[in-house]
Amino acid sequence: MASIKDVAAEAGVSVATVSRVLNGHPSVSAAARARVLGAVEALGYRPNAVARSLRTDQTRTLGLVISDVLNPYFTELARSVEEEARALGYSVIIGNADERPDLQDHHVTTLLDRRIDGLLVSPTDGGSPRMLEAARAGTPMVFVDRWIPGVDVPVVRSDGRAAVRDLVAHLHGLGHRRLAIIAGPAATTTGRERVDAFREALGAHGLPLPDAYIGQGDFQADSGRRVTEGFLDLPEPPEVVFAADNLMALGALDAVRARGLRVPRDIALAAFDDIRWFVHTDPPVTAIAQPTGELGRAAVRALVDRIEGRGGASVTLPARLVVRRSCGEPPASSPQSPFPSPSPVRRSTT
Amino acid sequence: MASIKDVAAEAGVSVATVSRVLNGHPSVSAAARARVLGAVEALGYRPNAVARSLRTDQTRTLGLVISDVLNPYFTELARSVEEEARALGYSVIIGNADERPDLQDHHVTTLLDRRIDGLLVSPTDGGSPRMLEAARAGTPMVFVDRWIPGVDVPVVRSDGRAAVRDLVAHLHGLGHRRLAIIAGPAATTTGRERVDAFREALGAHGLPLPDAYIGQGDFQADSGRRVTEGFLDLPEPPEVVFAADNLMALGALDAVRARGLRVPRDIALAAFDDIRWFVHTDPPVTAIAQPTGELGRAAVRALVDRIEGRGGASVTLPARLVVRRSCGEPPASSPQSPFPSPSPVRRSTT
DNA sequence: CTGAAAGCGCTTACAG
DNA sequence: CTGAAAGCGCTTACAG
Incomplete structure (x- = not known):
């Protein structure tokens, strides 16, 4: 798979310049931009999101841990979450807990290991040490539908x-x-x-x-x-x-x-x-x-607000x-x- | 968040040694191993999966693009896929196409950008250029339930x-x-x-x-x-x-x-x-x-076989x-x- | 058994 | 406007 180096070589510029046009940085000459875009096209180049995430320390990804995928309520919730997240420029990774605390913990751990930017969870229990610790450590997080009393995390529920x-x-x-x-x-x-x-x-x-x-x-x-x-x-x-x-x-x-x-x-x-x-x-x-749909959307908005440093408050809908x-x-x-x-x-x- | 460097410092060894114990490499002294494990515990260290993926060029992640999450058939399929993948040491990221080719293409692109190890798809259409190109380029892939004639990819269906x-x-x-x-x-x-x-x-x-x-x-x-x-x-x-x-x-x-x-x-x-x-x-x-459950499991096995270089054949169940x-x-x-x-x-x- | 070093693919001050 | 360079957090030959 072509890397940024290949594009730079093809366009006859440095990788810095390639990176700049890819990220819409203003200070690039029109000529350089055109050559880079041409090279990108010719090579079918796509930036490696893994490398970008490592460098920028953000994955533009939200984790969603739901209690049970087989439950239509959660499935609808997941759909609206993904929809709103996509609109805001985020992807979402869903973890299905099947109402099992151990599975919930597995997914929370995996998601955190992948350095998701924020976590949406509908807890099946009082929360594992890992989850509680993440909340305390300031990982952006919001509870949706179900929540854990005493944990300082916004709650979106009805x-x-x-x-x-x-x-x-x-x-x-x-x-x-x-x-x-x-x-x-x-x-x-x-x-x-x-x-x-x-x-x-x-x-x-x-x-x-x-x-x-x-x-x-x-x-x-x-x-x-x-x-x-x-x-x-x-x-x-x-x-x-x-x-x-x-x-x-x-x-x-x-x-x-x-x-x-x-x-x-x-x-x-x-x-x-x-x-x-x-x-x-x-x-x-x-x-x-x-x-349900409104709940999912509100939860995403609250979480993204947290991630982007704009607060993010609890919401209760009837x-x-x-x-x-x-x-x-x-x-x-x-x-x-x-x-x-x-x-x-x-x-x-x- | 603690990094491997912090662990190395805490344990008084090099990062190479920390990496070795984390990956179960045999040539580490018992004493070093114990100190590293102690430091990991003390710091609550968790390896950064993003960095590891960049270095090893594998994400241990499967992408699953389903036609419609609101359809119980696909929801059950997704559940069995995740279950089998987890058993084999893989995570799965689900993309919901909502029966829309444009959304399907969005998810295929996003998944590929994240460098998933393999792709499971139930195509909503004849396949976008990106998907066809990925198949041709040798991205491990298997079709499940629905498939695209003429594309050389195993099909798991009933x-x-x-x-x-x-x-x-x-x-x-x-x-x-x-x-x-x-x-x-x-x-x-x-x-x-x-x-x-x-x-x-x-x-x-x-x-x-x-x-x-x-x-x-x-x-x-x-x-x-x-x-x-x-x-x-x-x-x-x-x-x-x-x-x-x-x-x-x-x-x-x-x-x-x-x-x-x-x-x-x-x-x-x-x-x-x-x-x-x-x-x-x-x-x-x-x-x-x-x-359905058997279909999902068979699809994962076929895909992981492909990824790990063991072939991976089509399966048809009644x-x-x-x-x-x-x-x-x-x-x-x-x-x-x-x-x-x-x-x-x-x-x-x- | 162990560490120094290179390198994965990016982004981003810094200097020019 | 542009490039050389550092560095994100890991893994892994290589040398000792």
């Missing part, structure tokens, strides 16, 4: 509390009183918060959240299936299951179907995170939708409830939302 | 011909005679092949595939919706729509639902590529399943039909597959 309140009001209005949740790992903020928000919302209606109705999942489908089976085996099974993410909702559907039961007749289902397939499932699933049919038929009489709500609620038209 | 034959036999057995297809882009091999296989299978049953029953899609959901609307507007709409990938099937479901029609009562639906949600859609969707209910109820009388088939056919139990 707040689902109001939407969870709307969901519980919706369920209560439908006559449901025994509500259960498939929780995410307690080691994650979203794992804890969604349970807290759910419990708080139940409390507002005078409803309890007994321990038996809190199933411990790990944000992946199998755990949703397993927890749902447990719920169904209870002497008094819940009337509604709220899955804290879309994959656990998938697992719940698997479990319900495997028993020959029907949603919502035998048990109602709702999920955190909305995905396109929820419109076409049997029945369509009521879900809480996050502004989530919203999308009512479909998996919790029972809403009263047909009411064209309006059947419960008072301070936050935007959309009744799906599909 | 052959859906037999499964498409099984599908058509299934549809024919159910009494369907007017079968339509939502095709992928003609610029892609899978786009062309699935239509060819479908036409050929129809021919074997004496059925035509009129032009009006070939809708041009682009493997993304919106095109599936649009094409399906066109089919439904036909004076004589088809009885079955076969979507050449899962996203176009999603779009087809959108279109059918928007008209207040039902699958399979009003129109039957089948898809290429099986995804977990197809079990829970209304109705469950009959699909052709690829051995796809298989998974019958569900979206094409009509199969005759309940037959516990066996209702059609003769040389390839493995699984009747889904879900």
Whole structure:
């Protein structure tokens, strides 16, 4: 592969001059510029990004460590991250943690070894020593979706509390009183918060959240299936299951179907995170939708601000409830939302 | 960040010795090794991968350019690729082309500039000059899922011909005679092949595939919706729509639902590529399943074989039909597959 | 077993 | 406007 030396030789100038025209430095004569450009063209020369990075100490690359690529929520997040990064002149390298702290740590280490300019992470746990150390050492970093309390890093996420309140009001209005949740790992903020928000919302209606109705999942489908089976085996099974993410909702559907039961007749289902397939499932699933694309873009902007020394602040965006049919038929009489709500609620038209 | 010089100073040895212990070179005294390791630990030293790559001319990194991250098929492929690569000591950088040749070219260029050791690509088109040039210049490369005819690069893919034959036999057995297809882009091999296989299978049953029953899609959901609307507007709409990938099937479901029609009562639906949600859609969707994980792993093995000078050959794996209910109820009388088939056919139990 | 030195492909003060 | 030179952080013959 042609190097800058080859170009210099071909153009009859020094490598310094070649470098200057390549980097748009103003002080190069038109003649020299033309000869260099000609040589670049003739040789099909492309600068070696590795050498450039070593010299300039910047890679123009962002690292993104997501919890699970197989989760459509994160996949959409990753897409918007890459898009915004590209618009700002950065590449992104994605590491998939598969919800495993050890894999997360592997990717954080690899990314740091490659000297990425900044790190975007949705932590699966409280953070490995390596990650915490990087944050402390000042590596530009921002948390997205999930975060680690006590670490001084901006957080870009959505707040689902109001939407969870709307969901519980919706369920209560439908006559449901025994509500259960498939929780995410307690080691994650979203794992804890969604349970807290759910419990708080139940409390507002005078409803309890007994321990038996809190199933411990790990944000992946199998755990949703397993927890749902447990719920169904209870002497008094819940009337509604709220899955804290879309994959656990998938697992719940698997479990319900495997028993020959029907949603919502035998048990109602709702999920955190909305995905396109929820419109076409049997029945369509009521879900809480996050502004995923906006989250990804905001996270990149915050990170690039950090990298380029412009601060970079936390951002919190609201989530919203999308009512479909998996919790029972809403009263047909009411064209309006059947419960008072301070936050935007959309009744799906599909 | 500590460099190798700092470690050498801390350990009281030369950088050459530090490098040797870091790389497991045998000729280092036990004492020197211990001091170096101690210094590494004390300083929290991590080798700079950028510098190492520049010096050794290898990055231990694979590039993967996929057609669309939002497509679960590619997402699963990417996951298995990363997994196998990691097992072999490589990282992978994913580029998402979003089915756009210009974006694909952007990622190929970026990846090549970063001097990845090898490139895995599922081309969205006939290949940009840059990609073709890289292949000709001997950059280790393998095509996965889709490929470019005439380019001397191994191809790892699955052959859906037999499964498409099984599908058509299934549809024919159910009494369907007017079968339509939502095709992928003609610029892609899978786009062309699935239509060819479908036409050929129809021919074997004496059925035509009129032009009006070939809708041009682009493997993304919106095109599936649009094409399906066109089919439904036909004076004589088809009885079955076969979507050449899962996203176009999603779009087809959108279109059918928007008209207040039902699958399979009003129109039957089948898809290429099986995804977990197809079990829970209304109705469950009959699909052709690829051995996606195995494809990803085989592709990585082939690529690493190329990189490490061990050849690296093409691999073709069979796809298989998974019958569900979206094409009509199969005759309940037959516990066996209702059609003769040389390839493995699984009747889904879900 | 060990170190001094060259060199990977760039960029960038510095001097002219 | 231009070039010679230093240097980014490593690895690896070469000599001892």
